[in-house]
Amino acid sequence: MLRIFDHLVGRGPLRICAHVPSADGPGDLTGLRVLLTADVLARVVELRGRAVLTGRTGPEVPGAAAAGIHPADAEGSPEEIAEALGGPPAVQLSGRPYEGGGGLSLRVAEAVREGGDGDGSEDGDGLAVRLALLGQPYHRPVTLTAGAVQDAGRRLARWRRAVAGWAEEPSKPLLDALVRTAREGLEDSLDTAAALRALEDLAADGGVPVGTKFETFARLDRVLGLELTREIGTAPAGGAGA
Template sequence: MLRIVDHLAGPGPLRVCAHVPVGEGPGELTGLRVLLAADVLGRVVELRGRAVLTGWTGPRVPSAGAAGIRPADATGTPEEIAEALGGPPAVQLTSRAYEGGGGACLRIAEASVTETATGPADKDPLAVRLVLLGRPYHEPVEVTAEALDEADLRLARWRRAVAGWADHPSKPLCADLVRTARAALEDSLDAAAVLRLLDDLEADADVPPGAKFETFARLDRVLGLELTREIGRSPAGARA
């Protein structure tokens, strides 16, 4: 398993390449999951102050934008990406064995969505992102309708809570919790551990609302769940 922190050092930007598998069916989410892992990796490295350049090979994933995945800096073949990014990628993300040379390889397990969950038109598009973040990237996952329902409700609850906390006096973020979260992310992109930490923080009555707000906002820079987007909206306009 790739220890992310081992690849944060070095001059210039960190170059990352995500290889989207070819020939996915309508219920497959593996390509999206590969791109999501690359997106989270980039956000983790950027928190350390290092720039990240990302390339994508393989077919286009139409749902990537809705899932909060930032666009690639380059697309094409590995050779075209290396040229466009100014050098070969240091990290390769793929769902299959990578036969290219150079760099560390992060193997992403398969993901799919059940037939009953293939058309969640009334769900927040980021619910899929939340479900995938809640599973270790190296373990296969099947996204069910029940999991999407739970993620949709969790997003709405957290956004309402963050908007409410934003009305309270600002307080320093929970530094120990943030250090624990970043250690989990830098070790193995363990976003699931971060989600559990935020669940515990939400329920902790001893932490001031202002500190909860700052902590949720900071960690959402990696999670990419738009947890602050309800701030300033009227209750009538908020999602139930």
């Protein structure tokens, strides 16, 4: 299992490059998954307080913005990206074995949306696709069914309602132990699935103050990028029970 912790520390910005493969049909989400994995890695590093610079080779991915993926700081060939970022990337992410050498190489497994239904950029479920992909280890192939994306959309809606309700209550300290455990998993192997399971368990735990639930969800969402606080102030209270 990959351990990335040692690559997250150091002086100066961490340079990351995502090598996006050409799509193999309308339901191919591999390029999106490569960008998503790079986006999560960048968020993990930034949560540690270190700056990140990102590059992208390969074609644009139409669903990237809808899936909450930050745009790259530089695009083009590996040489152009190294020049633009002020040095060669220390982490390379690709949908196939990376042969360029240098730094840490992460291979992201293929992802397919069943039925060739696209990436969510047109039907408004880009963040549901993001959640569905985050629920699977990035190094294992995945096929997203229509039901899986729908379930992810319902889960997002439920969590956002809950967070909006929790925000109406007094704030409490976040659960340090849960955040620490989730961050250790993310730093060790980008284990986003474990972080999602921890949030699901927390939402259902009636013994935890809702103010603590709010702070913990908000903190981990800085890495997950699911816009869980988006409905604060726009929906009636009443989500405190998740």
